[in-house]
Amino acid sequence: MARRSAWLLASLVALLLAGGLLLATVPAAQDAVLRRMVARRMRAAPRDLFADDALRVLLCGTSSPLPHPTRAKACTAVFAGGRFWIVDVGPGAWNRLALSQVDGARIAGVLLTHFHSDHIGELGELNLQTWVAGRPGPLPVFGPPGVERVVAGFAEAYALDSGYRTAHHGAALLPPEAGRMEAHPVPGPAERGGLETVLDTDGVRITAFVVTHAPVRPAYGYRFDYRGRSVVVSGDTVQDRAVVAAARGADVLVHEAQANHLVAILREAAERSAHPRIAKILGDIPSYHTSPVQAAEVANEAHVRLLVLSHLTPPPPAWLVARAFVRGVDAVRPRGWILGDDGLLVTLPAGGDAVRVGRVE
Numbered sequence: 001m002a003r004r005s006a007w008l009l010a011s012l013v014a015l016l017l018a019g020g021l022l023l024a025t026v027p028a029a030q031d032a033v034l035r036r037m038v039a040r041r042m043r044a045a046p047r048d049l050f051a052d053d054a055l056r057v058l059l060c061g062t063s064s065p066l067p068h069p070t071r072a073k074a075c076t077a078v079f080a081g082g083r084f085w086i087v088d089v090g091p092g093a094w095n096r097l098a099l100s101q102v103d104g105a106r107i108a109g110v111l112l113t114h115f116h117s118d119h120i121g122e123l124g125e126l127n128l129q130t131w132v133a134g135r136p137g138p139l140p141v142f143g144p145p146g147v148e149r150v151v152a153g154f155a156e157a158y159a160l161d162s163g164y165r166t167a168h169h170g171a172a173l174l175p176p177e178a179g180r181m182e183a184h185p186v187p188g189p190a191e192r193g194g195l196e197t198v199l200d201t202d203g204v205r206i207t208a209f210v211v212t213h214a215p216v217r218p219a220y221g222y223r224f225d226y227r228g229r230s231v232v233v234s235g236d237t238v239q240d241r242a243v244v245a246a247a248r249g250a251d252v253l254v255h256e257a258q259a260n261h262l263v264a265i266l267r268e269a270a271e272r273s274a275h276p277r278i279a280k281i282l283g284d285i286p287s288y289h290t291s292p293v294q295a296a297e298v299a300n301e302a303h304v305r306l307l308v309l310s311h312l313t314p315p316p317p318a319w320l321v322a323r324a325f326v327r328g329v330d331a332v333r334p335r336g337w338i339l340g341d342d343g344l345l346v347t348l349p350a351g352g353d354a355v356r357v358g359r360v361e
Contacts, residue, residue: 049079049084049102049360050079050082050083050084050103050106052080052081052082052227052350053349054229054348054349054350055078055226055229055231055251055347055348055350056078056345056346056348057077057079057231057252057346057348058077058078058079058102058343058344059075059254059310059340059341059342059343059344059345060075060076060077060086060093060097060100060342061075061076061090061092061093061096061311062074062341062342062344063118063311063312064118064312065117065118066314068317069317070342071092071312071342072095072342073090073091073092073093073119073121073122074088074090074310075088075089075096075097075122076088076254076310077097078224078233080204080224080226081204083108083202083204084107084108085107085108085110085111085206085224086107086109086126087110087111087112087113087222087235088111088112088113088235089110089112089120089121089122089123090117090118090119090120090122091118091121091122093122093126094122094125094129096342096343099343099361100343100360100361103133104126104130104132104135105130105133105134105136107126107130108140109139109140109141109142109184110126110139110141111142111143111198111206111208111220111222112143112144112150112220113143113219113220113221113222113236114143114144114213114218114219114220114235114236115143115144115147115150115216116216119236120150123150123151123181124154124157124158126139127154127158127179128158128161128162128165131162131178131179132165132174136178137177137178138177138178138179138180138182139180139181139182140184141181141183142184142185142186142198142199142208143183143185143220144185144186144218144219144220145187145218146185147183147185147186148185150183151181151183152183154181155180155181162179163176165179166179186198186208188208188210188218189208189210192242193241193242193245195207195208195209195223195246196209203226203227204224204225204226205225206222206223206224206225207225207246208220208221208222208223209222209223209243209245209246211235211236211237211238211243212237212238213235213236213237213238214288216236216288220235221234221235221237221242222235223247223250226350227350227351229251229349230249230250230251231250231252231253231346232246232247232250232252232254233254234254234255234256234290235256236256236288236311237256237290238287238289239290239291239295239297243255243298244298244302247298247299247302248302248303249303249304250302250305251304251305251306251348251353251355252304252305252306252307252348253295253298253302253304253307253308254310255295255298255299255307255310256289256295256309256311257289257295257309257310257311257312257313257325258289258313259292259312259314259327260291261324261327262314262321262324262325263282263313266282266314267282270282285313292325292326292327292328292329293328293332295307295309296329296333296337297333299333299336299337300332300333304336306336306337306338306346307337307338308337308338308340308346309326309337309340310340312325312339312340316339325339326339338357343359344357344358344359345357345358345360346358
């Protein structure tokens with residue numbers, strides 16, 4: 001009896017699977033399933049990143065120039081007062097933001113730390129996509145002196161495309177004026193370790209500080225203050241007392257991190273495999289980045305609540321590599337740190353000291 005019941009159950013499962021496979025080949029059935037999936041996605045309420053009850057940080061790119069299957073290049077989004085700012089916009093950043101259902105129309109500006117390709121490569125696409133989303137005016141782009149050239153270059157590269165979009169969809173939907181970018185050079189602070197105000201509006205204060213990333217001069221980091229909460233983004237830098245000064249007492253420090261012991265393994269492999277150009281580059285980069293342990297030391301000295309390691313070199317492709325990446329951090333900073341990944345969300349409720357870590361998928 002038990003054997004017969006098992007046989008009947010197996011037969012029923014087989015029939016259901018066969019029926020499902022058969023339906024999957026029918027166009028009408030395919031379309032019905034797709035309509036339900038699309039409708040569910042359209043109706044899905046994205047997490048309210050824009051509520052004015054907190055300062056929020058979303059990692060929209062945690063990789064470096066080295067390839068990774070899921071991480072975008074450098075990108076950090078900061079939400080405050082119903083709008084958001086992007087610190088650096090590396091290749092793949094817009095895709096991550098779109099997957100997170102971020103409303104591009106509510107962008108307030110882009111802040112570039114410096115002009116390496118992995119920090120600016122998606123600027124043209126971000127401008128296009130936020131314009132298409134309904135951004136009401138030109139996109140402000142802040143950065144060190146030289147940002148004018150970067151903005152002008154992307155504007156020229158996308159000029160024909162922008163014209164096609166307006167011609168196709170109409171100026172009422174895509175007004176050319178709103179599709180422009182405006183460059184805003186930020187002068188460096190008057191003294192080393194000082195802060196230069198970028199914006200101070202609607203309760204949001206953004207300041208810039210100079211970091212050490214030679215031969216890039218100047219290179220900046222940025223600090224955001226909103227309703228008693230604060231976030232600092234280091235930009236690319238060596239271990240630098242300027243970051244300590246800017247991050248003093250901050251709730252969150254998003255700091256770049258390069259695991260030089262892993263970079264050394266990659267360099268040795270490149271040398272053995274007769275790739276001298278790659279070996280040369282891998283031998284050069286330790287001189288102008290910060291290791292995870294050094295970033296932990298900076299966070300300790302600045303007394304920040306949470307250190308978030310981002311812009312990871314090499315970006316860990318698996319759990320074992322991730323553990324090797326942060327080797328030694330626990331010994332310096334046993335708690336109050338996290339290895340960042342695309343989609344990581346940190347929420348800082350206004351008027352308190354809570355730090356909530358979650359994800360936006």
